[in-house]
Amino acid sequence: MSARTVSPRTPALQVSRNAIGLWTLQGVISSAFLLVVTITAAVLAPAAAPAPLLLLAAVAPYAAGVYAVVVVAIRPRLRYRVHHWEVTDESVFTLTGWLAQTWTIIPIARIQTVDINRGAMQRLFGLASVAVLTASSKGTVEIVHLDAGVAGAVAPDLARRAAAVRDEAT
Amino acid sequence: MTSAPRRLDWRVLIVHTITFRQARAILSSVGPLAAIVALQGRLGSVGLIGIVVVATVASLAFAALRWWRFSYEIDDERLLVRQGLVSRSERAVPLDRVRGVDVEASPLHRLMRIAVLRVDAAAGTGGDDEAVLDAVSVADAGRLREVLLARRRVGEQWAPVNEGTATDGGSTRVPDATDQPAAAPAERVFARLDPRWLLYAPLIGSYLAVPLAIGGTLLRDVGSLPIPTGLRDLVEVPDGAGVGRIALNVLGALTVVAVGALLAGAVANWGFVLASRGGTLVAERGLLTRRTVSLEIARIRGYVLSQGLGLRLVRAARLTALVTGLGDQNRRGQLLPLGPLRVAEAVAAAAVRRFNTPLVPHPPAALRRRLFRAVGPPALVAVVLMLLDLPVAAAAAAAVAIAGIALGIDRYRALGHAADAAALAVRSGSLLRRRVVLEQRALVGWRVQQSWFQRRAGLTTLLACVGAGEGGYEVLDCSTAQGLDLLHAVSPGWAAPLLSQAPHRAATGRSG
Numbered sequence: 001m002s003a004r005t006v007s008p009r010t011p012a013l014q015v016s017r018n019a020i021g022l023w024t025l026q027g028v029i030s031s032a033f034l035l036v037v038t039i040t041a042a043v044l045a046p047a048a049a050p051a052p053l054l055l056l057a058a059v060a061p062y063a064a065g066v067y068a069v070v071v072v073a074i075r076p077r078l079r080y081r082v083h084h085w086e087v088t089d090e091s092v093f094t095l096t097g098w099l100a101q102t103w104t105i106i107p108i109a110r111i112q113t114v115d116i117n118r119g120a121m122q123r124l125f126g127l128a129s130v131a132v133l134t135a136s137s138k139g140t141v142e143i144v145h146l147d148a149g150v151a152g153a154v155a156p157d158l159a160r161r162a163a164a165v166r167d168e169a170t
Numbered sequence: 171m172t173s174a175p176r177r178l179d180w181r182v183l184i185v186h187t188i189t190f191r192q193a194r195a196i197l198s199s200v201g202p203l204a205a206i207v208a209l210q211g212r213l214g215s216v217g218l219i220g221i222v223v224v225a226t227v228a229s230l231a232f233a234a235l236r237w238w239r240f241s242y243e244i245d246d247e248r249l250l251v252r253q254g255l256v257s258r259s260e261r262a263v264p265l266d267r268v269r270g271v272d273v274e275a276s277p278l279h280r281l282m283r284i285a286v287l288r289v290d291a292a293a294g295t296g297g298d299d300e301a302v303l304d305a306v307s308v309a310d311a312g313r314l315r316e317v318l319l320a321r322r323r324v325g326e327q328w329a330p331v332n333e334g335t336a337t338d339g340g341s342t343r344v345p346d347a348t349d350q351p352a353a354a355p356a357e358r359v360f361a362r363l364d365p366r367w368l369l370y371a372p373l374i375g376s377y378l379a380v381p382l383a384i385g386g387t388l389l390r391d392v393g394s395l396p397i398p399t400g401l402r403d404l405v406e407v408p409d410g411a412g413v414g415r416i417a418l419n420v421l422g423a424l425t426v427v428a429v430g431a432l433l434a435g436a437v438a439n440w441g442f443v444l445a446s447r448g449g450t451l452v453a454e455r456g457l458l459t460r461r462t463v464s465l466e467i468a469r470i471r472g473y474v475l476s477q478g479l480g481l482r483l484v485r486a487a488r489l490t491a492l493v494t495g496l497g498d499q500n501r502r503g504q505l506l507p508l509g510p511l512r513v514a515e516a517v518a519a520a521a522v523r524r525f526n527t528p529l530v531p532h533p534p535a536a537l538r539r540r541l542f543r544a545v546g547p548p549a550l551v552a553v554v555l556m557l558l559d560l561p562v563a564a565a566a567a568a569a570v571a572i573a574g575i576a577l578g579i580d581r582y583r584a585l586g587h588a589a590d591a592a593a594l595a596v597r598s599g600s601l602l603r604r605r606v607v608l609e610q611r612a613l614v615g616w617r618v619q620q621s622w623f624q625r626r627a628g629l630t631t632l633l634a635c636v637g638a639g640e641g642g643y644e645v646l647d648c649s650t651a652q653g654l655d656l657l658h659a660v661s662p663g664w665a666a667p668l669l670s671q672a673p674h675r676a677a678t679g680r681s682g
Contacts, residue, residue, distance in 0.1 A: 007625075007650060008618050008668040090664040101625070103618040106635075107664035110614040135494065135637025139615030 008103045011086035011095050018125040019083075019145035023076035025121065031068030038064040085143045092132055092158060094141050104141050110134050111162035114155045118148065130155050175241040175252070181282040182305040186233035187226060188278065242303055244317060249289060251301045263301050267291040269469055269495045270502060271315045273462040275308070280460060285311040289318060290496060315464055319450050360521045361506055361513065363442035363455070370508045371435025372428040373480030374488075381430020385423075439507045444521065451491070451521060453504060463502050469493050471612035471638050472593065473505065473522045475514055475605040482603060487514040491522060492608065492638040499639050518607070525595055525607045529586030535627040536647035537582040544578035545571050577601075587645045587652070589659045594634065596645045606643045610660050612636045618653065618668065632656065 038060040045057040084095040093105035115131040122128060128151035132141040146154070185191075240253045249263045268291055275285040284305040291300060306314065371377040440457035450464045472492040481487055489506035496502055505521060506514050519525070552567035580600040587596045589610075597605040617633035624630060630653040632645040645656065657665045 007620070008654065009670060011667075086667065088667045091667055093667055100619065100621040102620075103668060104615065105618075105665055105668050106615040107613075107661070109664070134614035134635065136614045136635040136641040138617065138633060138640075138642035139635030139637075141615070 008095075011084040011093055013085050014080065015083045015085070015143070015145045016125075016127055016147040016150070017080070018127055018147070020076045020080050022121055022125045022127060022145060023079055024072055025124075027068070027071030027075060031064065031071055034064045034067060035061065083144065085146075087154060087158065092141055094143055104139075106132055106134055106139060106141050108158065108161050109165045110139075111158060114159045114162070116151050116155045128152070130158075132158065175243045175250075178237055178240055178242075178303060179282075179284045179305055179307045179310065180237065181284050181307075183230065183233050183237055185276075185278045185282055185284070185305070186236075187230040190225070190229045191233065242301075244314075249301055249318065251303070261301055263289055263291045265318065267495075268318050269466060269493060271318050271464045272502060273311045273315060273464075274459060275305075275461075276459045279305055283308050285460075285462075287311050287314055290502065315450075315462075316448070319464060319466055320448065357445055357447055359443060359445045360451075361442070361444040361509070361517045363439055363507075364509070365436075367486075367509045368432055368435050368439070370481060370484065370486045372431040373484065373486070374431070374435070374478065374508060377431040377434045377438070378427065380434035381427045384430065385427070435508065442507060444505055444517065446521070451505070455507070463504075465491060465493055465496070465503065469495065470522055471636065472606065472608040473518045474639065475511075475518060475607075477511070477603045479601050481508075485511045487511045489514045489518055490639075492606075492612070492636070494612065494636075494638045496638070503639075523593060523607065523609070525588075525590060525593055527588040527590045527595070529588045529595060529597055530648075530652065532582070532585040532587075532647055532652070533628070533649045535629055535649070536585055537579070539623070539627060539629065539647055540582040540585075541575065541578035544574035544581065548574055585646055585648075587648060587656060589656060594656070594660050596634070596643055598644065598646045606639075608634060608636060608643060612638060613661060616657060616661065616665055616668070617642070618657075620650070634660075 038057075042057045042061050045054060047054075049057075078098060082096060082098045082101075086093055090109070091105050091107045092111075093103060095101060095103050111132055112135060113133045115133070117129045117131060118127070119129075122145065125145075126148050127145045128148040130143045130146060130151050132143075134140065143151075143154075235255055236253070239255055239258075240251075242249065242251045244250070244265075246265075248265055249268075251261045251263075253259055268289055270290040272288040272290060273285045274288070279285055284307050286305045287303040289301045289303075303314070437457045439455050442453070442455040444451065444453045446452070446467065447464075449467050451467050451470065452462060452464045454460070454462045470491050470493050474490045474492065475487050476490070477487045486508060487506075487510075488504070488508055490500060491503040491505050493499065493503055506517050509517075548567050548571040552564045552571055555564035555567055577600055581598075584598050584600055584603050587594065589595075592611070593607055593609050595605060595607045597603070613634055614637055615635035617635060619631045619633065620629070624647070628649055628651075629647045630650045631647060632653050633642045634645070635642045645653065648656070654669055658669055
């Protein structure tokens with residue numbers, strides 16, 4: 001353990017591939033909304049408006065178009081590539097983020113509760129998120145968008161192992 | 171103690187009647203009505219006296235009703251509090267969740283020799299997790315405190331330290347603060363407030379706020395107050411006053427604020443004593459309202475030494491304990507409200523734990539980052555203002571940027587971390603410098619953060635997550651190698667997966 005170690009290890013597992021579909025759908029919805037708003041503004045902009053406003057109204061739809069390409073075609077795949085998680089014998093850990101990366105690791109012995117969350121859109125894609133909570137409000141791990149089956153297996157397993165080794169030092 | 175339901179001390183009736191505690195809600199709606207009637211002149215002095223008498227009787231009646239319907243009881247497992255006039259509420263606090271007991275007596279309570287007892291239970295769901303007994307006799311408060319905290323120790327199989335020899339009240343057989351042998355005496359005093367330390371109070375924001383708030387209220391009403399003109403001129407600067415006059419006024423105001431802060435500090439902390447009693451750490455303080463906070467030593471997981479800029483200039487500090495599951499940590503966890511740095515350090519070492527490992531400084535890249543963040547924004551603002559042709563504002567922003575150099579360097583010099591066999595320490599901050607010492611067993615997780623800029627500079631910010639205090643304490647901008655070394659030193663077992671390059675076998679789950 002010295003200077004040659006460049007960064008913490010990336011957890012072994014990725015989230016469900018269906019997450020790409022979910023993120024894409026979310027991107028479609030938000031960019032469609034943005035496109036409708038900006039195009040409406042561009043069409044309805046009164047000719048008498050001040051020049052900077054007119055320029056803004058003219059440019060906005062293109063900006064919205066670029067945003068749409070990013071959130072529909074690029075971001076979902078990128079997100080899929082940067083979300084990682086893993087459960088080891090003693091801990092559960094995740095890696096999220098692209099430009100700013102965050103690794104979170106929690107010892108199973110300190111887990112207080114394990115939640116499974118299934119949002120309406122997640123159900124559509126057969127996904128579920130697992131939230132692992134500890135005594136600290138900041139020591140929380142959330143593994144988003146697992147296959148519902150995987151989440152259903154991981155969460156009870158974590159809870160059972162936590163109950164078996166829990167210690168009360170905290 | 172008792173297992174039968176018990177009532178509160180009857181003397182609380184007097185206190186609550188005088189302060190209109192229960193009747194206040196009703197009086198606030200009746201009061202204005204009475205005032206209107208009185209103003210219209212339909213009420214003679216007899217009527218006024220009548221109103222006062224009726225209000226007092228009503229207050230007494232409410233206080234009595236509440237007293238009558240309030241009971242508490244302690245059995246082997248819990249403290250049970252029942253209350254409510256019509257809709258009854260029952261709160262059970264399991265004794266193994268009791269984290270601290272807080273005994274408070276206002277001047278009125280002290281006159282009646284009773285005290286308010288607050289039982290702080292580990293917050294599982296957040297919110298109001300305490301039971302309040304308002305009020306019990308001073309003797310009962312002491313006994314209850316013993317029982318509530320002692321039962322907890324017995325329940326968790328902790329060997330009580332000389333249990334039974336502890337007494338309540340400020341007994342005079344307390345040994346002096348000089349070093350005691352480690353043979354766990356029944357009582358040991360760690361700190362006593364030296365009145366000279368109160369001179370630090372004007373350097374602490376929370377005490378400064380008191381005279382400022384009072385002053386603000388007074389200033390708002392100053393026009394309507396019958397103050398002689400000469401005195402009013404001191405507060406209101408008249409138009410066209412000379413510079414000397416203004417300076418004098420400012421000086422006067424500063425003096426008043428400083429004295430006010432000193433008084434506020436004195437009222438809050440007069441007679442502060444920190445001592446251990448059995449398995450608890452007891453902090454007592456207050457000039458008018460006397461407050462006794464008992465913390466369970468077995469639940470203390472570290473401490474925070476904090477110094478605002480003012481306190482740093484005079485080498486003073488405040489000391490707070492980190493206690494798992496304790497609410498309102500900043501107030502209840504206070505181990506030394508204010509005092510010289512070396513005293514605070516000595517108290518921390520004696521009452522919590524000794525930590526002697528010198529802190530490791532962070533790499534030069536951290537200095538560049540601190541400087542960039544302190545100087546960059548105001549410099550950018552200065553450039554923009556310059557382009558907008560606003561030279562005066564630009565000069566001001568440039569001055570801030572130059573001050574940022576000093577701030578950045580100071581912020582860098584604060585950074586450091588270290589670990590010994592059982593604890594870790596982190597330090598950061600310039601305007602508020604904090605040194606946190608944390609037991610390793612208190613950790614419930616690590617968060618390793620790296621922005622794009624940090625990654626390029628080889629830096630990492632670690633967050634040590636704990637179930638005490640703020641929930642997490644940062645190791646800001648250490649080198650990535652330092653950060654991983656720290657993880658390895660502090661949590662070699664469960665943090666290992668982050669460190670090893672070969673992936674561990676996943677126990678469960680597959681990717682979709």
